[in-house]
Amino acid sequence: MASRSLSRLAQWCSRVFMVEINQKTEPIYFSLSSKPSAHNTELGALFGNGKLFSVYALCDDRIQSARSHAQLKNTLAENLPPGCELLDSAAFLPDIKSSLIKGFFLQDNSALSSAERAVTQLQEKGPVGLCVFTYTREENGQYLCSAVAEEPAERERKYYVIPAPAPQRHPSALNIRNSDVFYQMEDAYKVLQECCDIIPESKAVLELVTEQQLQSNNSHDKRFPVVVIEGLDATGKTTLTCSLQKALGAVLLKSPPHCLARFRQHFDAEPPLIRRAFYALGNYITAAQIARESSHAPVIVDRYWHSTAAYAIATAVSGREENLPAVGSEIYEWPSDLLRPSLVLLLSVSPEERLRRLTHRGLDKTEEESQLEINHLFRHKVDEAYKKIQNPACIVVDASPSPEHVLQQVLYLIRSKYNLQTQDHQ
Numbered sequence: 107m108a109s110r111s112l113s114r115l116a117q118w119c120s121r122v123f124m125v126e127i128n129q130k131t132e133p134i135y136f137s138l139s140s141k142p143s144a145h146n147t148e149l150g151a152l153f154g155n156g157k158l159f160s161v162y163a164l165c166d167d168r169i170q171s172a173r174s175h176a177q178l179k180n181t182l183a184e185n186l187p188p189g190c191e192l193l194d195s196a197a198f199l200p201d202i203k204s205s206l207i208k209g210f211f212l213q214d215n216s217a218l219s220s221a222e223r224a225v226t227q228l229q230e231k232g233p234v235g236l237c238v239f240t241y242t243r244e245e246n247g248q249y250l251c252s253a254v255a256e257e258p259a260e261r262e263r264k265y266y267v268i269p270a271p272a273p274q275r276h277p278s279a280l281n282i283r284n285s286d287v288f289y290q291m292e293d294a295y296k297v298l299q300e301c302c303d304i305i306p307e308s309k310a311v312l313e314l315v316t317e318q319q320l321q322s323n324n325s326h327d328k329r330f331p332v333v334v335i336e337g338l339d340a341t342g343k344t345t346l347t348c349s350l351q352k353a354l355g356a357v358l359l360k361s362p363p364h365c366l367a368r369f370r371q372h373f374d375a376e377p378p379l380i381r382r383a384f385y386a387l388g389n390y391i392t393a394a395q396i397a398r399e400s401s402h403a404p405v406i407v408d409r410y411w412h413s414t415a416a417y418a419i420a421t422a423v424s425g426r427e428e429n430l431p432a433v434g435s436e437i438y439e440w441p442s443d444l445l446r447p448s449l450v451l452l453l454s455v456s457p458e459e460r461l462r463r464l465t466h467r468g469l470d471k472t473e474e475e476s477q478l479e480i481n482h483l484f485r486h487k488v489d490e491a492y493k494k495i496q497n498p499a500c501i502v503v504d505a506s507p508s509p510e511h512v513l514q515q516v517l518y519l520i521r522s523k524y525n526l527q528t529q530d531h532q
């Protein structure tokens with residue numbers, strides 16, 4: 107695991123470091139070497155001036171590591187002086203899955219190296235296993251890296267910073283499996299089991315999952331159609347799903363299911379590993395409900411696995427939209443143990459229309475929904491991730507017309523696929 111294998115600076119030499127100056131430009135990649143590089147000018151944009159640090163929270167326990175990373179980000183953001191840039195950083199083994207370690211790069215342009223004080227304070231009371239690197243510029247234009255370590259010998263050891271080539275796969279996509287998106291119920295279940303000591307609500311969620319699984323009817327006899335309605339918030343999912351329920355005499359379900367509503371706010375505040383495991387388990391509870399209900403009526407579902415995967419992937423994959431893995435990547439594969447719907451419709455409206463509906467609706471938003479408004483790039487990535495998921499893939503529906511028009515369009519789609527009669531003809 108990260109901390110054991112990275113106790114000494116030498117062990118970091120096999121890794122490449124990535125620092126993203128902002129979401130729109132290519133990140134800067136560098137590594138540590140015992141020999142200088144004659145071509146390190148491209149590092150100037152990052153290492154230009156001032157005191158520089160990388161900080162990584164290292165723990166063997168993945169739950170503690172996820173929480174330490176989140177705490178580290180909050181602590182650094184609260185304590186850094188103006189003029190000090192806090193950038194996302196990562197250390198990874200190029201194109202090796204699950205090798206990503208997330209951290210932070212601090213550019214302290216203030217003369218007083220006040221960031222140094224903030225980092226030292228963190229070092230004293232910080233989360234378990236804080237690993238701090240400092241970077242200094244030599245007269246000859248070379249940059250040196252040393253670790254702020256307890257052992258004096260480690261402190262003396264320095265390595266040259268040299269440019270590294272961009273990897274094939276964007277490093278932020280390396281850890282998605284079982285850290286951001288889950289492809290088996292048991293993998294998500296294990297995460298919440300490991301949280302039980304520190305998050306009491308986890309036990310109640312796991313009991314609900316077990317209870318629903320016991321009630322689930324896994325019989326594969328004839329089922330009525332299961333239609334999932336997906337889309338960004340305020341695209342009209344709630345309005346449409348209610349009308350479809352009436353028009354088709356269908357059962358209306360949603361994910362996360364009502365039985366998890368009371369836990370949601372808590373898990374929305376947890377780091378991605380824990381939060382996404384919560385939403386993944388919500389889909390399995392909803393799947394058990396779909397299995398039962400679709401044996402006697404059509405089922406309409408408001409959000410399901412596409413939402414879980416799209417939001418998780420769009421959050422995990424940093425930088426530009428092009429960094430999203432291509433269609434066909436394993437990260438878009440439907441979980442083999444999760445009930446597949448018959449049809450998934452992705453409601454799509456223009457950003458302007460969506461904002462108009464959001465303001466009109468006036469409901470409060472999840473933090474992530476607020477992000478959707480501020481961060482057009484994040485919203486595009488969610489939308490793109492929805493469309494890359496296959497088996498089943500989404501059918502995009504233009505949801506900008508009136509509610510009645512959208513309903514008729516969707517009923518036509520469903521009927522032409524299933525010759526389902528509407529309620530009034532039954």
Ligand SMILES: Nc1nc2c(ncn2[C@@H]2O[C@H](COP(=O)(O)OP(=O)(O)OP(=O)(O)O)[C@@H](O)[C@H]2O)c(=O)[nH]1
Binds near residue numbers: 343344386408418
């Ligand atoms: N339902 C669902 N929401 C998720 C998931 N992952 C993240 N979210 C967040 O939760 C928000 C929506 O939560 P919902 O419970 O669907 O709330 P809602 O009012 O029905 O959503 P909208 O009607 O689309 O605004 C999303 O916009 C995401 O920010 C997931 O797996 N399932």
Ligand SMILES: Nc1ncnc2c1ncn2[C@@H]1O[C@H](COP(=O)(O)OP(=O)(O)O)[C@@H](O)[C@H]1O
Binds near residue numbers: 343346467507512
């Ligand atoms: N087709 C539509 N045309 C215009 N307004 C709509 C349409 N569908 C929904 N709305 C309105 O937009 C707002 C968001 O709709 P809602 O169904 O809550 O979307 P979602 O569930 O996707 O967040 C609501 O005020 C709703 O009345």
